[in-house]
Amino acid sequence: MKLQSDFPLKPYNTFGIDVKAKLFARFDSVQELQELLQMPELKQEQKLILGGGSNLLFTKDFDGVVLQNGIKGIEIIREDENYSYVKAGGGEVWHAFVLYTLEHNLGGVENLSLIPGTVGAAPLQNIGAYGVELKDVFHELEAAHIETGQTQVFTNQDCRFGYRESVFKNELKGKFIVTSVVFKLHRTHQLNTSYGAIKTTLEEMHITQPTIQDVSAAVCHIRQSKLPDPKQIGNAGSFFKNPEIPVVLFDVLKAQYPEMPAYPVSELTVKVPAGWLIEQCGWKGKVIGNYGVHKNQALVLVNYGGASGHDVQQLAFDIIQSVEEKFGIRLTPEVNIM
Numbered sequence: 001m002k003l004q005s006d007f008p009l010k011p012y013n014t015f016g017i018d019v020k021a022k023l024f025a026r027f028d029s030v031q032e033l034q035e036l037l038q039m040p041e042l043k044q045e046q047k048l049i050l051g052g053g054s055n056l057l058f059t060k061d062f063d064g065v066v067l068q069n070g071i072k073g074i075e076i077i078r079e080d081e082n083y084s085y086v087k088a089g090g091g092e093v094w095h096a097f098v099l100y101t102l103e104h105n106l107g108g109v110e111n112l113s114l115i116p117g118t119v120g121a122a123p124l125q126n127i128g129a130y131g132v133e134l135k136d137v138f139h140e141l142e143a144a145h146i147e148t149g150q151t152q153v154f155t156n157q158d159c160r161f162g163y164r165e166s167v168f169k170n171e172l173k174g175k176f177i178v179t180s181v182v183f184k185l186h187r188t189h190q191l192n193t194s195y196g197a198i199k200t201t202l203e204e205m206h207i208t209q210p211t212i213q214d215v216s217a218a219v220c221h222i223r224q225s226k227l228p229d230p231k232q233i234g235n236a237g238s239f240f241k242n243p244e245i246p247v248v249l250f251d252v253l254k255a256q257y258p259e260m261p262a263y264p265v266s267e268l269t270v271k272v273p274a275g276w277l278i279e280q281c282g283w284k285g286k287v288i289g290n291y292g293v294h295k296n297q298a299l300v301l302v303n304y305g306g307a308s309g310h311d312v313q314q315l316a317f318d319i320i321q322s323v324e325e326k327f328g329i330r331l332t333p334e335v336n337i338m
């Protein structure tokens with residue numbers, strides 16, 4: 001729980017941006033967190049809670065205290081006929097939690113395999129992939145109030161989950177620190193293999209009766225083939241959200257761009273893959289010095305080493321502008337820009 005100053009953050013953000021924090025401390029329990037929050041020298045400091053640093057773009061040094069969540073532990077706390085309730089510490093690595101569920105043969109998060117980041121950060125943006133979102137298996141979480149250190153329980157409804165959204169990105173932004181999450185996992189499995197790439201990958205693997213372990217293996221395979229490994233190339237996954245547009249606008253665009261993909265959201269709106277829009281504007285695989293747009297997935301911006309957060313932010317602005325000029329659709333970042 002040692003307080004360190006002038007702390008280098010490069011190893012703590014998957015974009016690999018070389019910035020510093022005025023102060024840094026790690027907590028390994030709720031009690032340690034509460035002690036930190038009570039420290040007079042930290043009371044007035046701006047606070048940033050760090051999980052895996054996988055959804056962040058630093059554009060400058062952080063003038064405050066970075067608190068790293070190190071709360072560990074995964075356990076089954078309750079079981080009934082259909083479900084096991086599994087509690088995981090906010091500082092657990094997300095994929096380590098997924099591996100635990102596979103070992104215990106509990107279904108629900110296999111499609112979310114290999115998502116970078118931590119358990120505590122996952123509910124903030126309701127992580128999702130391959131047809132599944134965290135909210136589908138979320139039971140409740142415990143979070144500490146950043147001012148008082150008092151803990152509070154939030155149910156699924158309290159979190160107000162949406163597409164890459166929760167109350168913690170909106171009304172309660174910066175107010176709570178997630179200390180643990182309880183998941184409601186299936187003891188009898190209901191696989192979700194409807195997402196095209198999963199089906200074809202399982203076929204290629206010659207698997208006709210997939211298990212949750214097979215689905216996880218397929219997801220890992222797809223992710224590894226499409227998405228750059230942050231240990232090798234700095235990135236934060238999808239940089240933008242997939243925009244939701246009115247069906248009437250989509251119909252107009254479809255007439256002009258018959259290939260344009262879209263997924264229905266409601267009777268009035270569809271979601272368009274931002275990766276497709278960005279690719280159509282000629283950005284896919286673009287390299288600008290030591291940063292650029294990933295060659296296999298146009299939604300992922302990359303730092304080949306030594307790029308500044310400003311460089312990447314400028315690239316994001318340029319992409320937003322060109323997509324808006326061509327399609328009249330304004331992309332919004334999914335990544336937190338600091």
Ligand code: EPU
Nearest residue numbers: 129130237238240241242261273275276279296297298299
């Ligand atoms: N596409 C292109 N060009 C590209 C990339 C995508 O044309 O360069 C089009 C294709 O039509 C493709 C479609 O976009 O079929 C969808 O692409 P993909 O399956 O890669 O998914 P995505 O919509 O680009 C979302 C999530 C990912 C998640 C995948 C799989 C968002 C912002 N991103 O990406 O999440 O892994 O679906 O479910 O919703 C993340 O949030 O960091 C992330 C990686």
